[in-house]
Amino acid sequence: MAAISREEVAHLARLSRLAVTEEELDTLAGQLDVILQAVAQVGEVTAADIPPTSHSVPLTNVLRDDVVASCLTPQEALSGAPDAAEQRFRVPRILDEDVAS
């Protein structure tokens, strides 16, 4: 049985903000199925009482001193932006006009 259906892959593409084509969906569904069947082997390990590891370095709450330091200028920070206006990143419309007004 397939680990993942074409419909689930289409849903994942939407969640991942990827406007994949129909042709890509066919390819991805097969490939992701093979990969998922392989990685599912982790389920063979008895690990109910084992604590998870998210990170190999046991450091917590690493904070710097709260002092003013040099940082990027607004011009530098915006230097790679696809679109900028009034010292801000300019983005496409987020709200419908009737909602925004």
Place this chain on the structure above:
Amino acid sequence: MTDLTSFSAAELAGLVARGESSAVEVTQAHLDRISAVDDRVHAFLHVDTEGALDAARDVDSRRAAGEPLGPLAGVPVAVKDVLTTKGVPTTAGSKILADWRPPYDSTIVRRLRAAGTVMLGKTNMDEFAMGSSTEYSAFGPTHNPWDLSRIPGGSGGGSSAALAAYETPLSIGSDTGGSIRQPGAVTGTVGVKPTYGGTSRYGLIAFSSSLDTPGPCARTVLDAALLHEVIGGHDPLDSTSIPAPVPDVVAAARLGASGDLTGVRLGVVREFAGEGAEPGVLAAFRAAVETLTKLGAEVVEVSCPHFQYALPAYYLIAPSECSSNLARFDGVRFGLRVGDDGIRSLEEVMSATREAGFGPEVKRRVMLGTYALSSGYYDAYYGQAQKVRTLISRDFTTAFDQVDALISPTTPFVAFQVGARTADPYQMYLADLFTIPSNLYGGPGISVPCGLADGLPVGLQVMAPTMADDRMYRVAAALESAVGPFTPPAL
């Protein structure tokens, strides 16, 4: 005069320090070599000719003024295109960053500049460091100098191929599952994954933040150690950076070069013995084990029963982290934006931008990670993989109670033909079978050339406990002194 590109970094630094060569001469020799061979190798995505010559002139004038120079002053270095370089293109091998010039230097690059090394340019890589062959670079593959029809490994194939092609004596890579060590193995060069947290990730474009480790690549173990010393150590800009000094890797490399491993206990991982390595790779590995024994090391077998689950655990943890990290490529703050026609919504523009900007392997991993993290699957996949990660780390600590370091082949197969593994993504993943456990555990690993199989290089991996990077340098340098060097045919 002997061609300056044939010298090691340690030798070149000596020539510059003694005034027998200028940094400009050394740099120009390597730029000329790049011009002569890189149309065939394609190790570089960007060559910064002017920046390199400026940096070299600066070293020469400081030397003339009698100022103190660092141990690698005037020595060229190539940097994997995943580390930010101020004003110099940084693409991570992706179309989505094709025209990006970062406004800041990564910590590694800042330290390279401060040490007086000369950055030649940026090297090719699999897109966002996801791959084992550089075939997933959006800008075309790199070719292995040993045989141009074969891959140079990946993701950092450009950094290793540039060494094997004598385009640079030093380079920087990043290793998330083997991306420094596996290219080192298949190009006959040295590749080091330091202890996680031993080298700064500040300015390293993130793939899997709990695994990503930048590190040194070179043609000799001593050169790798000298570079490791320059780039390593605590960085307040990286909250996962270990606040401790770099282990004395240079002294360890020099000690190892004496060829005496008396009193060193090495463990061969039993579970790797039957795992799909090519016969030629296994034969070269066995011969290297005999050599290490002759050098005085005691070699025993150890069991790491959970290593067989490292690859599946990695392919849940790394894609999960990547799906989160790569959310920043949304066409808003940097890089590509597609479909912003005043009609499409923000979400439609994001989806069109990511569809156009990401290649197939990146899309697969983003979707795989999104799946593993989604509600209903989280515990069975990502959560379980994190528990397996704990068990793999325990296998390491148990093993290091018995031995000083572990050894294995670096990768199951020698350099394969371009195109041989792209049709089946999981076949590509197997390249990192032996390197992934160290990433999950966080300890260091080194790949050092140990022999040839069918005329192609085979690497031996040495894995050490966290913050004991010096141990693996000693073992690697001893082996190198007994079996090296391995030089590719002339290009």
